[in-house]
Amino acid sequence: MNIAIVGASGAVGQEFLRVLDEQNFPIDNLRLFGSKRSAGQTRAFRGKEYVIEELTRDSDFTGTDIAFTSAGAGTSKEFADVITRHGTLMIDNSSAFRMDDDVPLVVPEVNGEDALNRPRNIIGNPNCTTIQMVVALKPIENLSHIRRVRVATYQAASGAGAAAMDELRHQTAQLSRGEEPTVEKFKYQLAYNVIPHVDVFTENDYTKEEMKMFNETRKIMHSDIRVSATCVRVPVLRAHSEAIWVETETPLTTEEVRRAFGQAPGLVVMEENAEGEKYYPMPLFIADKDPVYVGRLRKDLCDDCGLSFWVVGDQIKKGAALNAVQIAQWLLANDPRLKN
Numbered sequence: 001m002n003i004a005i006v007g008a009s010g011a012v013g014q015e016f017l018r019v020l021d022e023q024n025f026p027i028d029n030l031r032l033f034g035s036k037r038s039a040g041q042t043r044a045f046r047g048k049e050y051v052i053e054e055l056t057r058d059s060d061f062t063g064t065d066i067a068f069t070s071a072g073a074g075t076s077k078e079f080a081d082v083i084t085r086h087g088t089l090m091i092d093n094s095s096a097f098r099m100d101d102d103v104p105l106v107v108p109e110v111n112g113e114d115a116l117n118r119p120r121n122i123i124g125n126p127n128c129t130t131i132q133m134v135v136a137l138k139p140i141e142n143l144s145h146i147r148r149v150r151v152a153t154y155q156a157a158s159g160a161g162a163a164a165m166d167e168l169r170h171q172t173a174q175l176s177r178g179e180e181p182t183v184e185k186f187k188y189q190l191a192y193n194v195i196p197h198v199d200v201f202t203e204n205d206y207t208k209e210e211m212k213m214f215n216e217t218r219k220i221m222h223s224d225i226r227v228s229a230t231c232v233r234v235p236v237l238r239a240h241s242e243a244i245w246v247e248t249e250t251p252l253t254t255e256e257v258r259r260a261f262g263q264a265p266g267l268v269v270m271e272e273n274a275e276g277e278k279y280y281p282m283p284l285f286i287a288d289k290d291p292v293y294v295g296r297l298r299k300d301l302c303d304d305c306g307l308s309f310w311v312v313g314d315q316i317k318k319g320a321a322l323n324a325v326q327i328a329q330w331l332l333a334n335d336p337r338l339k340n
């Protein structure tokens, strides 16, 4: 395959290079794109150095089979026609087209088939918090329809990009030296703090991140499910956590849900450590891992049809680069238009 990565210098772009290599993705030619800032820099892939090209309206994607784009919604909107006009499939990590009717929004474990219908040759990679949640919701939905979800997220600094991760490290070092911390990427100091504000506020007082969880979950799951989210930034470097409460149409036992979780693709149940003690997924130990991890499964004490559990996933991997690469792998296996 001839592959392009747009936003190659960023947190997600760098992860694309790692994931494509780890997944042994078949690549004949690779091109890297960025803005003026990183153009001319090089990045290594499979022992070879690649120069980042500046993305312009004159960039020529002829012959490129798939472009993985992670350069922000503005860049995706501005350059989608440049990228797709000669038949390149654009798998886009930004929020630019996710809710467009003619753009499928895909998590292969949940709705891989949706990727086959892509009239604009664009496939949306969902929001990271939504991806890890729907991987855990799908096996429950297979047992009984989920009516509603209440979720509180604990989102890592790196969800806001490479510079945000650097800011958290820098603030922690500054505070340990007794210095005033530099606050630029987040509205307030994140080190030793939590900020209940991810993305911008909307008219209904929810943030855009919270509304993405509502809207994207319905689109991916083809469901009338309602999701009420509170999204919180926490001083974790990498991997998002979520406390989730679901209400199903009929009551389910924890045993049957645990069994369904255990059989679900992309999901690992973590409830005990090697010594047989109670255990649970934590972002510190889940960072860099491929699957989504689920633990703390229990009945909701307030609701017979309710269940509560805890989900952790690496949002740069499964929440971004890995999910996009899995979409491409799914198409390679299932779409004659892309099969080698």
Ligand code: NAP
Binding pocket: 006, 007, 008, 009, 010, 011, 012, 013, 033, 034, 035, 036, 037, 038, 039, 055, 070, 071, 072, 073, 075, 093, 094, 095, 127, 128, 158, 159, 160, 161, 162, 163, 315, 316, 319, 320
């Ligand atoms: P980031 O670390 O800030 O990187 C942004 C990338 O976009 C850089 O490579 C930058 O290149 C490139 N870029 C910016 N403007 C550009 C332009 N006009 N033309 C070409 N390239 C341009 O951000 P990130 O975290 O990787 O996020 C990238 C996208 O993925 C965003 O849409 C984000 O919402 C989405 N996403 C992020 C995560 C996450 O966990 N971080 C998860 C899911 C989705 P230069 O260095 O050359 O400016």
